[in-house]
Amino acid sequence: AAPPQPPPLPPPQSPPPRSPGLPTAVNITWSSINFKTILRWQPKPSDYFYTVEILGEMLGNTKNDLTTETECDVTDVLRNVRETYTAHILSVTSSRMDNFEQPPYAVSENFTPYNQTILGKPEIQNYTQKDSKMSIVFKDPLTPYMFPNGSFQSVRDIFKNDLEYKLYYWKDQSSGKKDATTKSNKFEINVESTKNYCFYIQGIIPSRSKSRTGQESMVLCTKYGTEVFIILAAVAVAVLALAIALPVILCKRKRAKLAREKQPLNGP
Numbered sequence: 569a570a571p572p573q574p575p576p577l578p579p580p581q582s583p584p585p586r587s588p589g590l591p592t593a594v595n596i597t598w599s600s601i602n603f604k605t606i607l608r609w610q611p612k613p614s615d616y617f618y619t620v621e622i623l624g625e626m627l628g629n630t631k632n633d634l635t636t637e638t639e640c641d642v643t644d645v646l647r648n649v650r651e652t653y654t655a656h657i658l659s660v661t662s663s664r665m666d667n668f669e670q671p672p673y674a675v676s677e678n679f680t681p682y683n684q685t686i687l688g689k690p691e692i693q694n695y696t697q698k699d700s701k702m703s704i705v706f707k708d709p710l711t712p713y714m715f716p717n718g719s720f721q722s723v724r725d726i727f728k729n730d731l732e733y734k735l736y737y738w739k740d741q742s743s744g745k746k747d748a749t750t751k752s753n754k755f756e757i758n759v760e761s762t763k764n765y766c767f768y769i770q771g772i773i774p775s776r777s778k779s780r781t782g783q784e785s786m787v788l789c790t791k792y793g794t795e796v797f798i799i800l801a802a803v804a805v806a807v808l809a810l811a812i813a814l815p816v817i818l819c820k821r822k823r824a825k826l827a828r829e830k831q832p833l834n835g836p
């Protein structure tokens with residue numbers, strides 16, 4: 569038998585990563601639906617922290633606190649939706665916050681919310697099929713941004729005339745799809761009065777070159793001669809509002825905690 573091979577040399581072991589050898593973030597992605605935008609990256613930090621710096625033309629730059637997370641809700645910072653933003657994800661040891669060296673960082677791709685956020689599902693409110701007329705009423709998805717009076721802005725409040733909706737409909741049990749387009753919140757189309765139809769709706773921004781089409785609404789089917797009110801709609805709005813509010817609250821809580829932890833350092 570061949571003599572056992574000497575074990576391969578272990579790769580040179582660097583001491584546990586310390587500045588300036590900290591790993592920098594990779595796989596940085598922007599995920600954005602209806603202007604709610606989350607920045608994500610990898611890897612999970614072991615013994616260091618990340619700080620996210622958002623740079624924009626008008627914004628200058630804004631930093632968040634140290635985090636051991638690998639995502640950050642940046643919705644609030646990207647308020648000026650037509651601006652193009654870049655994120656720097658800095659890798660820092662906590663002690664480095666006290667000196668003035670530039671920590672190592674990774675740079676994200678550019679992100680322009682107005683051009684890149686995905687349109688969420690439109691919410692269908694009610695629909696009827698009477699004689700040969702099918703009518704569908706739906707609502708614009710809401711964004712996390714508010715008017716000064718505290719009500720949420722919808723995607724239409726932001727996209728205005730750039731926003732359209734497309735209806736896809738077909739006879740129940742058949743596959744031939746037809747479509748219609750509107751700039752309002754209502755479709756009225758002619759159908760065969762003795763057939764049931766199924767449909768879904770999707771937002772579209774025709775002026776975009778990428779991400780033109782949004783998420784599809786649920787598929788619903790008519791029963792001719794009846795009117796359906798979607799009672800679920802109210803529940804869906806409440807859930808949506810919660811989904812928007814929650815990460816912000818978490819973020820604040822974390823910030824508050826970090827601030828508290830820092831305070832003793834500032835003391836005498």
Ligand SMILES: *[C@@H]1O[C@H](CO)[C@@H](O)[C@H](O)[C@H]1NC(C)=O
Binds near residue numbers: 594595610611
């Ligand atoms: C980055 O993404 C690639 C492809 O999805 C994956 O193989 C790789 O493990 C990721 N990097 C890290 C550090 O997770």
Ligand SMILES: *[C@@H]1O[C@H](CO)[C@@H](O)[C@H](O)[C@H]1NC(C)=O
Binds near residue numbers: 693696705
């Ligand atoms: C949908 O509901 C609105 C208000 O509740 C009502 O005015 C409208 O006629 C309804 N539309 C259809 C197609 O039933």
Ligand SMILES: *[C@@H]1O[C@H](CO)[C@@H](O)[C@H](O)[C@H]1NC(C)=O
Binds near residue numbers: 715716717718719
């Ligand atoms: C808040 O202001 C917006 C825009 O001015 C308006 O469209 C909306 O109806 C207002 N909402 C309330 C609840 O007053």
Ligand SMILES: *[C@@H]1O[C@H](CO)[C@@H](O)[C@H](O)[C@H]1NC(C)=O
Binds near residue numbers: 680775776
């Ligand atoms: C955003 O989209 C508009 C219209 O397609 C285009 O003119 C503009 O250059 C885009 N902006 C960026 C930063 O890509």
